Amino acid sequence: MRKIYLDNAATTQVREEVIVKMQEALGSCYGNPSSVHSFGRTAKTTIEKARKTIAKYLNAHPSEIIFTSGGTEADNMVLRCSVRDLGIKTIITSKIEHHAVLHTAEELAKEYGIALQFVKLDIYGTPDLKHLEELLQEDSGKKLVSLMHVNNEIGNLVDVNAIGKLCLQYKALFHSDTVQSIGHFSWDVQETPIDFLTAAAHKFHGPKGIGFAYIKRNIGLKSLIHGGAQERGFRAGTEPIHNIVGLEEAFKAAYDNLDEEKAYVTELKRYFIEKISAAIPGISFNGQSGDLEKSTYTLVSACLPFDPEKTTMLLFHLDMKGIACSRGSACQSGSDVGSHVLSEILSGEALKQPSLRFSFSKYNTKEELDYVVGVLGEYSKG
Incomplete structure (x- = not known):
């Protein structure tokens, strides 16, 4: 896999x-x-x-x-x-x-x-x-x-x-x-x-x-x-x-290697935002994470316009497809308590929808991002 x-x-x-x-x-x-x-x-x-x-x-x-x-x-x-x-x-x-x-x-x-x-x-x-x-x-x-x-x-x-x-x-x-x-x-x-x-x-x-x-x-x-x-x-x-x-x-x-790796990872983030926005209409980005100037180049936090019923199985589905990302921070992953960060900035309706954090490094590729966007696009229609 x-x-x-x-x-x-x-x-x-x-x-x-x-x-x-x-x-x-x-x-x-x-x-x-x-x-x-x-x-x-x-x-x-x-x-x-x-x-x-x-x-x-x-x-x-x-x-x-x-x-x-x-x-x-x-x-x-x-x-x-x-x-x-x-x-x-x-x-x-x-x-x-x-x-x-x-x-x-x-x-x-x-x-x-x-x-x-x-x-x-x-x-x-x-x-x-x-x-x-x-x-x-x-x-x-x-x-x-x-x-x-x-x-x-x-x-x-x-x-x-x-x-x-x-x-x-x-x-x-x-x-x-x-x-x-x-x-x-x-x-x-x-x-x-x-x-x-x-x-x-x-x-x-x-x-x-x-x-x-x-x-x-x-x-x-x-x-x-x-x-x-x-x-x-x-x-x-x-x-x-x-x-x-x-x-x-x-x-x-x-x-x-900061300049070289920063430029590479920044391009990965730009590419991911472009591709996932096209694949999933209605997607939004939490905080400033969708803005390349006002957020770090290393991560995107995306609020997905999925039915609340899809939320509980989403990370499991991604894991079964070989994709590792997180809901909020890893420090929250073993807890039923939602993200204290998202709770401060999102509306009640937005909090019902799944938010995922995708964070990138020099070891990632655009081909990997294409695969992830494809899996999420299929899940949104299922």
Whole structure:
């Protein structure tokens, strides 16, 4: 059976060169980085080389890169430690953030009694920056703004430069969950006023279980996980060298090939929108995902004009045809609860219709997209 993977926003295929580097590290770089002998020093040097590589591409200082188990831990680290260590009294976010941010902020409101405020969204799910400024002006208490650069379900691009400037103007801290952004868009933390960003390697053809937080120097955060002095005291625990090497290699490959791969994947998205729109009259695209200028080039969220009865079997049907995509985010796939993102921006009638997220990578082809459009077109008529 033909197998077509269009769920790259959930996770990506690991690059072959990344696998090779990780295998080499597993075989030869097995010393504990905290040990003082040559095996430990070699491991430590390998980690610091990876840290410098990532910092170089972000225009950051190596000490500002802290390795974590992924984006969720990095988001928890930034939000939780900011409240605990920096005297944050208010977190301003949106109702369509990833649950790694939303649920963490909700728990912090319960534990510390901080205020949790939500910036208004337009009909497409884009934050209203005028409302954000109003929230920043409300009182003199210390605030943290947490707004993602690329929404993981509908692909909206948020103007992080404008948000960063507002935060700077009103002396608020700015965190962005860039899990869907890093590896797909260029970043310069010296040009964009930002205090924290978070990333996960498996979103840009690296291994799962490794990511990082960018934490601006001398900001005052303390350790989230205790038990050792690893990661400059921010995160205790013996470092997974093979995963860090894999992260470094995937990061390098993503940015060294960014222009070429971005152009290729952008063309795939344009082609898919054109073909599926012609095959299924009445289809609509959620958020800004149908706009090549206002959304990431890596995904499309489509609302299909099918009878509600067809909804429950649609993903099963696609899977039987060898097609992998998702309803909303992968984090929701095992739950009966609908997408919190789509619930914020779609009408009740639209929510009854199936919405699918198709996300693309360098490994996809137009021929694959033709097949997917054909299968969906047949299903719509059945």
